[in-house]
Amino acid sequence: xxxxxxxxxxxxxxxxxxxxxxxxxxxxxxxxxxxxxxxxxxxxxxxxxxxxxxxxxxxxxxxxxxxxxxxxxxxxxxxxxxxxxxxxxxxxxxxxxxxxxxxxxxxxxxxxxxxxxxxxxxxxxxxxxxxxxxxxxxxxxxxxxxxxxxxxxxxxxxxxxxxxxxxxxxxxxxxxxxxxxxxxxxxxxxxxxxxxxxxxxxxxxxxxxxxxxxxxxxxxxxxxxxxxxxxxxxxxxxxxxxxxxxxxxxxxxxxxxxxxxxxxxxxxxxxxxxxxxxxxxxxxxxxxxxxxxxxxxxxxxxxxxxxxxxxxxxxxxxxxxxxxx
Amino acid sequence: xxxxxxxxxxxxxxxxxxxxxxxxxxxxxxxxxxxxxxxxxxxxxxxxxxxxxxxxxxxxxxxxxxxxxxxxxxxxxxxxxxxxxxxxxxxxxxxxxxxxxxxxxxxxxxxxxxxxxxxxxxxxxxxxxxxxxxxxxxxxxxxxxxxxxxxxxxxxxxxxxxxxxxxxxxxxxxxxxxxxxxxxxxxxxxxxxxxxxxxxxxxxxxxxxxxxxxxxxxxxxxxxxxxxxxxxxxxxxxxxxxxxxxxxxxxxxxxxxxxxxxxxxxxxxxxxxxxxxxxxxxxxxxxxxxxxxx
Numbered sequence: 001x002x003x004x005x006x007x008x009x010x011x012x013x014x015x016x017x018x019x020x021x022x023x024x025x026x027x028x029x030x031x032x033x034x035x036x037x038x039x040x041x042x043x044x045x046x047x048x049x050x051x052x053x054x055x056x057x058x059x060x061x062x063x064x065x066x067x068x069x070x071x072x073x074x075x076x077x078x079x080x081x082x083x084x085x086x087x088x089x090x091x092x093x094x095x096x097x098x099x100x101x102x103x104x105x106x107x108x109x110x111x112x113x114x115x116x117x118x119x120x121x122x123x124x125x126x127x128x129x130x131x132x133x134x135x136x137x138x139x140x141x142x143x144x145x146x147x148x149x150x151x152x153x154x155x156x157x158x159x160x161x162x163x164x165x166x167x168x169x170x171x172x173x174x175x176x177x178x179x180x181x182x183x184x185x186x187x188x189x190x191x192x193x194x195x196x197x198x199x200x201x202x203x204x205x206x207x208x209x210x211x212x213x214x215x216x217x218x219x220x221x222x223x224x225x226x227x228x229x230x231x232x233x234x235x236x237x238x239x240x241x242x243x244x245x246x247x248x249x250x251x252x253x254x255x256x257x258x259x260x261x262x263x264x265x266x267x268x269x270x271x272x273x274x275x276x277x278x279x280x281x282x283x284x285x286x287x288x289x290x291x292x293x294x295x296x297x298x299x300x301x302x303x304x305x306x307x308x309x310x311x312x313x314x315x316x317x318x319x320x321x322x323x324x325x
Numbered sequence: 326x327x328x329x330x331x332x333x334x335x336x337x338x339x340x341x342x343x344x345x346x347x348x349x350x351x352x353x354x355x356x357x358x359x360x361x362x363x364x365x366x367x368x369x370x371x372x373x374x375x376x377x378x379x380x381x382x383x384x385x386x387x388x389x390x391x392x393x394x395x396x397x398x399x400x401x402x403x404x405x406x407x408x409x410x411x412x413x414x415x416x417x418x419x420x421x422x423x424x425x426x427x428x429x430x431x432x433x434x435x436x437x438x439x440x441x442x443x444x445x446x447x448x449x450x451x452x453x454x455x456x457x458x459x460x461x462x463x464x465x466x467x468x469x470x471x472x473x474x475x476x477x478x479x480x481x482x483x484x485x486x487x488x489x490x491x492x493x494x495x496x497x498x499x500x501x502x503x504x505x506x507x508x509x510x511x512x513x514x515x516x517x518x519x520x521x522x523x524x525x526x527x528x529x530x531x532x533x534x535x536x537x538x539x540x541x542x543x544x545x546x547x548x549x550x551x552x553x554x555x556x557x558x559x560x561x562x563x564x565x566x567x568x569x570x571x572x573x574x575x576x577x578x579x580x581x582x583x584x585x586x587x588x589x590x591x592x593x594x595x596x597x598x599x600x601x602x603x604x605x606x607x608x609x610x611x612x613x614x615x616x617x618x619x
Contacts, residue, residue: 038522045526046428049421049493050440056459056490057447063458074461123352126345133346139605140353143360146601146608147594148551148569154576154590155363157583164583166362169380199359211613252449260451263553267573282453286460287558296457304454311449315442 061304067297074291087298098299101276104190108197108277109258116198117250120205125235127206128213138210142203149200153267156196157183186274193268193275201257205250212246213239252314259307278303367391367588374584390588398575400592403568409481410556410567411549414488415542422493423534426500427526431512441501448494452554459487460558479561487559488549496541499614503537504530540611543604547597568593 034042068087072080091098123141127134144152159166160182167182168174182192216239224234262279265271271280278299285296366379368386377384394400425444429437463478472480511533512525520529531538556570563574572593576586601608 034522041522042428042432045424045522046440049425049497050443052421052486053444053447053490053493056487057450057455057494058443060455060458060462061447061450063462064454067458074464123349126349129345131342131345131349133349137349137353139602140356142609143357143598143601146547146597148553148597150551150553150569150572151590151594154572154586155359158363158366158587159359161583164374164379166379169378174378199356203356207609207612211609256449256451260453262453266553266557267576279451279453282456283554283558286457293457293461300454300457303451307450307454308446311446315446315449319438319442 064297064300064304067294068301070294072293074293083294087295090295091298091302097276097281101278101281102302104275104277105258105261107190108194108261109255111194111198112201112254112258113251116202117205117254120202120207121209123202123206124209124213125239128210138206141206144200145203145207147200149263150267152196152200153264156192156199157268160192183269184272186272189269189272189274193264197261197264201254204253208250208253209243209246212243216242248314248317252310255310256307259303363587363591366584367591369584371582371584390584391592394575394585394589394592398571398589400568400571400589402564403566403571404596406481406565406571407550407567407569410484410488411546414485414492414549415545417485417489418492418496418545419538419542421489422496423500423531423538424526425493425497426504427530429497430501430504431509431525431530441498444494445498446494448491448498452491456554456558463559473565474562478559479565481565483559484555484567487555488552492545492548496545499541499611500534500537503534503614507533536610537614539604540607540614543600543607544611547600547608550597 067080069082069084070080071083071087123137127137147155157165162168162179162181162183163174165174165182168180171180172178173180180188182188220238220242221234224238229237260279261277262283265275265277265280266283269275271277271284282296282299282303285292285299365383366374367390368388369383370385370387370389373384374381422444425440429441460478463483464476466477467475468477468480468482469475472482474480477483477486507530511529515525515529550567551569552567553569553573556567557573560566560570563571566574572590575589
């Protein structure tokens with residue numbers, strides 16, 4: 001249904017205006033040459049997608065903010081009650097899952113940036129050496145990135161399952177009394193999941209860095225080699241500094257991934273003790289047994305604020321650079 | 326290792342190169358190991374693994390688990406559900422975002438930067454930030470006769486819309502960067518000839534964007550196929566789930582037979598793997614098109 005209706009409008013406006021005035025003069029601002037019909041077309045072309053995007057993404061994000069100051073059971077609008085900061089107060093001081101969740105999101109980010117990111121960079125540097133079979137290696141490392149987090153969750157359960165999993169079978173911990181519960185033990189499960197997340201993140205980072213390395217001017221490398229710099233020195237002093245734009249992207253992507261982490265944990269153990277995340281807490285307030293809309297929104301607001309602190313400076317910097325270019 | 330930098334590249338069979346190959350081959354194998362292990366488990370009958378343990382030599386290897394997972398859980402039905410959601414979502418996302426990109430990159434109206442900023446920022450938000458009001462909104466919107474559920478909630482249409490709204494940010498950003506590299510003379514000449522704005526977009530700019538569109542289409546197909554979260558919250562009837570989210574129910578129903586669950590999970594991964602192997606170049610360039618610009 002959507003395809004037809006949205007297509008209809010621009011196409012109707014798209015019929016070439018009969019006897020469109022032959023243009024007089026090309027000026028840099030195209031505007032002067034536009035007929036009224038053209039302006040309408042342009043308005044629709046930009047307007048329709050914008051309305052859809054703003055309605056479903058930004059209006060809902062703002063609604064999250066508004067609802068965070070209320071309580072609502074979801075039945076009729078009359079039951080919406082303004083409670084001020086009550087939800088946040090309860091969240092910060094009275095919710096045993098909130099601070100662990102924040103901590104786990106932070107750990108998620110730190111682990112991703114400290115282990116798979118440098119590993120991905122290392123692999124990219126190796127694969128960038130005009131090496132034979134480079135494609136084959138790349139395919140192997142990148143394969144997990146293509147698969148859904150849900151599938152990855154199931155694949156790694158075959159490794160972590162206490163009874164039947166690979167690890168416990170190999171080390172003989174799959175008998176009663178010797179169990180190592182990689183999925184249930186709150187001291188272990190987050191780390192077990194992070195291994196799977198890192199497995200995927202490495203390939204992603206590798207591809208981003210490979211693209212960045214392709215953009216490095218080869219003469220830089222040659223000049224450095226002529227100066228007698230070793231491989232490590234060349235990398236440290238010449239290559240890495242030129243990768244700055246890539247590093248920014250990598251940092252932002254990694255933070256966003258850490259904030260978005262959800263599927264893997266949900267498939268693993270539904271975010272039980274030890275693996276709480278902000279995203280899981282929000283979702284539990286919708287599909288869980290209790291539907292506490294205002295309270296769930298308060299958690300979403302925390303998530304939103306952290307995201308915007310990252311997103312806004314990044315985008316402002318990006319677009320400022322583009323404008324200059 | 327310093328030899329590598331000073332001697333010429335492409336000279337084969339130096340010790341450092343051999344070492345590097347050994348390392349990379351070992352690492353690549355280690356990377357594939359979890360998948361290979363899943364395949365191995367899925368190929369073995371449950372009765373055998375429960376008797377001999379999982380770390381053992383196989384007596385029988387067959388595709389029974391795959392066929393059982395496919396037929397018992399009616400997987401073809403869920404694949405169809407996914408197609409009903411993914412195909413319109415990909416096409417519509419490309420269509421809408423290319424229009425925005427065209428506007429933003431070709432006409433220096435005052436709003437264009439702000440517009441692109443709104444789109445891109447929206448795409449970077451975690452889904453959970455908007456899910457609570459979105460869920461309520463979908464429950465509120467009545468569409469009797471249009472969707473099976475009579476609401477936007479629990480319908481393929483609802484999923485298509487949120488995919489389009491969410492993903493068009495990234496695509497608009499990538500496409501506007503791409504369109505900006507096309508020479509301005511192209512559309513200026515057309516404008517002088519009296520071509521309407523729509524024709525400039527549809528007949529001149531869009532055909533030139535084919536490489537970027539192909540890359541984005543590949544990327545979007547895989548992302549939307551792999552989506553788990555939207556369907557988990559916005560679909561209530563198990564029957565209406567796309568295949569990735571339906572996997573969760575499958576595992577609930579067959580959790581006693583890990584081999585069967587492994588087979589089911591691998592089956593869901595197959596379409597993405599095929600797309601990836603056939604269109605690897607598209608996928609990778611799509612992913613880096615957006616990132617490279619940072």
